[in-house]
Amino acid sequence: MLQDQQYLRIPGPTPIPPSVERAMTKPMVGHRAKVTDDLQEKIQPRIKKVFGTEQDVLIVAGSGTSGLEAAAVNTVRRGEEAIVIISGSFGARFEKICLAHGITVHRYETEWGEALDPEHVRTMLKEHPDVKAVISTYCETSTGVVNPVAELAKVVREESDALVISDGVSIIGGVEAKMDEWGLDVLVTGSQKAMMLPPGLMFAAVSERAWKQIEANPDRGFYLDLVQYRESIRKNTTPFTPATSLLYGLDQALDLIEEEGIQEVAARHELMRDMTRAAFAAHGIPLLTSAEAGSPTVTAVRPDDFDAEEFRRILQTEFGLAVASGQGKLAGKIFRIGHMGYCSPADVLQMIAIFELGIIKAGKQIEPGKGVTAAQQIYLRKGEPNQ
Amino acid sequence: MLQDQQYLRIPGPTPIPPSVERAMTKPMVGHRAKVTDDLQEKIQPRIKKVFGTEQDVLIVAGSGTSGLEAAAVNTVRRGEEAIVIISGSFGARFEKICLAHGITVHRYETEWGEALDPEHVRTMLKEHPDVKAVISTYCETSTGVVNPVAELAKVVREESDALVISDGVSIIGGVEAKMDEWGLDVLVTGSQKAMMLPPGLMFAAVSERAWKQIEANPDRGFYLDLVQYRESIRKNTTPFTPATSLLYGLDQALDLIEEEGIQEVAARHELMRDMTRAAFAAHGIPLLTSAEAGSPTVTAVRPDDFDAEEFRRILQTEFGLAVASGQGKLAGKIFRIGHMGYCSPADVLQMIAIFELGIIKAGKQIEPGKGVTAAQQIYLRKGEPNQ
Structure with a gap:
């Protein structure tokens, strides 16, 4: 690596x-x-x-x-x-x-x-x-x-x-x-x-x-x-x-x-949230929050058929990608993704592509690329300026 | 400048x-x-x-x-x-x-x-x-x-x-x-x-x-x-x-x-204090503290025949050198010199040479170089390793 x-x-x-x-x-x-x-x-x-x-x-x-x-x-x-x-x-x-x-x-x-x-x-x-x-x-x-x-x-x-x-x-x-x-x-x-x-x-x-x-x-x-x-x-x-x-x-x-504009910053964060959520939805992997309650800055994923901690370990050791574990009563049950601050839709696409490899390596059979495509479609639909 | x-x-x-x-x-x-x-x-x-x-x-x-x-x-x-x-x-x-x-x-x-x-x-x-x-x-x-x-x-x-x-x-x-x-x-x-x-x-x-x-x-x-x-x-x-x-x-x-060694760091600070104090003493300019109470990191000077604030202003505008003013009941009466951390005897010599110009420009007639020489003598006497 x-x-x-x-x-x-x-x-x-x-x-x-x-x-x-x-x-x-x-x-x-x-x-x-x-x-x-x-x-x-x-x-x-x-x-x-x-x-x-x-x-x-x-x-x-x-x-x-x-x-x-x-x-x-x-x-x-x-x-x-x-x-x-x-x-x-x-x-x-x-x-x-x-x-x-x-x-x-x-x-x-x-x-x-x-x-x-x-x-x-x-x-x-x-x-x-x-x-x-x-x-x-x-x-x-x-x-x-x-x-x-x-x-x-x-x-x-x-x-x-x-x-x-x-x-x-x-x-x-x-x-x-x-x-x-x-x-x-x-x-x-x-x-x-x-x-x-x-x-x-x-x-x-x-x-x-x-x-x-x-x-x-x-x-x-x-x-x-x-x-x-x-x-x-x-x-x-x-x-x-x-x-x-x-x-x-x-x-x-x-x-x-x-320089970016506060409204544009907010729109970028909403877009990154929607892209991230769409990617997991495409694979049928449950999110912790509803779409309405989902934050534009952090998404929590609650996998039901692969191990969150094993997934995190693979991402870290193979790709140097850090996502966070659950806290308190959610420890070991979820992982949390930050998509905020110095982070772009392009970064989200890369992250999703890596996630897909991590999910497969953690033992869940999914079709790689399906999540990336779902996120790309969100981008194409929502990512244009002033929409 | x-x-x-x-x-x-x-x-x-x-x-x-x-x-x-x-x-x-x-x-x-x-x-x-x-x-x-x-x-x-x-x-x-x-x-x-x-x-x-x-x-x-x-x-x-x-x-x-x-x-x-x-x-x-x-x-x-x-x-x-x-x-x-x-x-x-x-x-x-x-x-x-x-x-x-x-x-x-x-x-x-x-x-x-x-x-x-x-x-x-x-x-x-x-x-x-x-x-x-x-x-x-x-x-x-x-x-x-x-x-x-x-x-x-x-x-x-x-x-x-x-x-x-x-x-x-x-x-x-x-x-x-x-x-x-x-x-x-x-x-x-x-x-x-x-x-x-x-x-x-x-x-x-x-x-x-x-x-x-x-x-x-x-x-x-x-x-x-x-x-x-x-x-x-x-x-x-x-x-x-x-x-x-x-x-x-x-x-x-x-x-x-x-890398420097804590004892050597301490000795450097004592040396910088002694050089700074000797320079003002050479010009007969009063210090606020006795030699015994004088800190190795900061020296306060209490001039009796030039204005501390005018001196500070000249140093800042002509040389980009910042010394601090007095605080509380000492405001306007003293100036304070930090000789600590990323500061060396060489820096102190430069600072003293600038101080001398500042003192003269603030209106006090002194013999330039006398303070530098006094500090150099302290260095020659004390500045050798293991003394």
Whole structure:
């Protein structure tokens, strides 16, 4: 095997575009220098567009989990109540974070692989009128489910004053997010997924009404106290030393998104999802999620007549292609494919061709090429611009 | 001015060695892949040597401030007492962190520019026998003071069971630290100073006795809960997605430290300090710190007959050389020179030659070259190997 050829198709971290890699090697500068302030100022309007918000997008040196914790502890106080919607491992992590901070959790666990039902949340809000926040994952990385966060936000607004908090880690940058229009109150993400960067940056945007709740909270901690980041970003700076090399990379990644266009980026991700799903459907291999709930960034496959782990091993050792295993209760039962960020329909075709060889080598008799053809047909039907 | 030539001589972030820059552009990999576990396993024994500890060195995606918060909140509970020693801005930040978490602070503020007196801490411990931790900066970045942390730890051990917590942000990697031998209980640092990396990683090591206190603390938060990092690092992994590109850089930076030798790295930093101090002494320009308290990594200069800010402006605009301003109560009164990490005696000679021009242009009549000569003499006297 050509050792230096690796295909990273897990749902994050994702491959880094060469121009982003190069940007990250720019010479180091002072974190209080004008050049760094200018960089922050240049980043803001573009990252806001990615979130679909007029609010500041706060940038923190930390991994995605720091964003989940920041979202919870800034808005909900010890002893207060939150609804946590668990549609997979990352929803479960949100619950752990809330419990670690003494927040009373009303849990709503969906079948893993299914999206949340906003009407169930309506019922819960009627039962628990004092809930301060409704917390969910926008895209559940562990199942490939995209939750209907806009519909959720609408229901929450109708029923209560609770904030709508969403973990957008594996989808922001791969979808046309409309945080303000949808009525999301806190939206967080990380750098290592559809944003095309290495891990190490966390992003958080906060609505006006959430800021009011945050400002009234006396116990926001320190490093993840979002008020400090807001005060600083208004002066184009950060309260603590930022991860400078990743900011250089972000600046370039935002250029790439801007050059392609956010709508086009979103359309590319939907196309890659549809191509991937069509390929497995062509072979009658079950997917974990319905077409409606399927994320544009990650697809989970639940094979019933070949071994997911053996398939993963073959892809890795023969082709240097990495897909992810299942997590939590889905460990060993599914594999997960990331098709996001620095990934194109052309990459998806290659990946599907490799998958077919892996499926055959894992012991399932299929007709090679049938999945590739199905994906090509999707491309031909949907892949033309402005359709 | 040759625009692409910049000399970053602030006390962090510091310049990145070219081999470290290149290492950071390695292709992205999965955070749960064996290759990442292998990287973590390769890093551990070498980072432990840099800390002078047998304990695991926990690596967190975050800036240095996340290390200060982690050190405080893991060890001291809300309502418990800590002594916080403030010898500059970063000691003051530690106090803010403690207060944000409801920790009762007994403050000991030194004259800024002076080191802490362990005997004063002894007196305080007698007055406050319930103190759970004594918190100080090892090197106070804002003043260039290196505090006698080994002597402090000895006094604390004699007087109480309090833990000794030290912020090593601007010195670890530039000194031969002996955490275990000195009896430090929690030692934290960041990546962007003497470790020769961009900002974005925080490192923390914890003594056996501190682990006992931490394990008994039910309220450690989540993202900065050090127990989670300890459990993971024992399996060569991290609880949350690590900042992979910075880990690649760390691996290479540790190679550089290992190739030079930690004792030699420490000797180089002492030599750079002595050369820098001698140059200003030759011109009769006052330093903020005594020779004894002067850090091997950062020197603060307090000019009495030229303007520090005007001097900084001239260096930046005419030579692309950045030195830092004063912070807090020292703003406008001092300038601070970083001579750490990817910085050599040769760089110091160049820097001093530029400083002399800057001093003259800022209006002080000095004899150019006198500082360079003084530094050269220090080099000739001390710079030979094994002396």
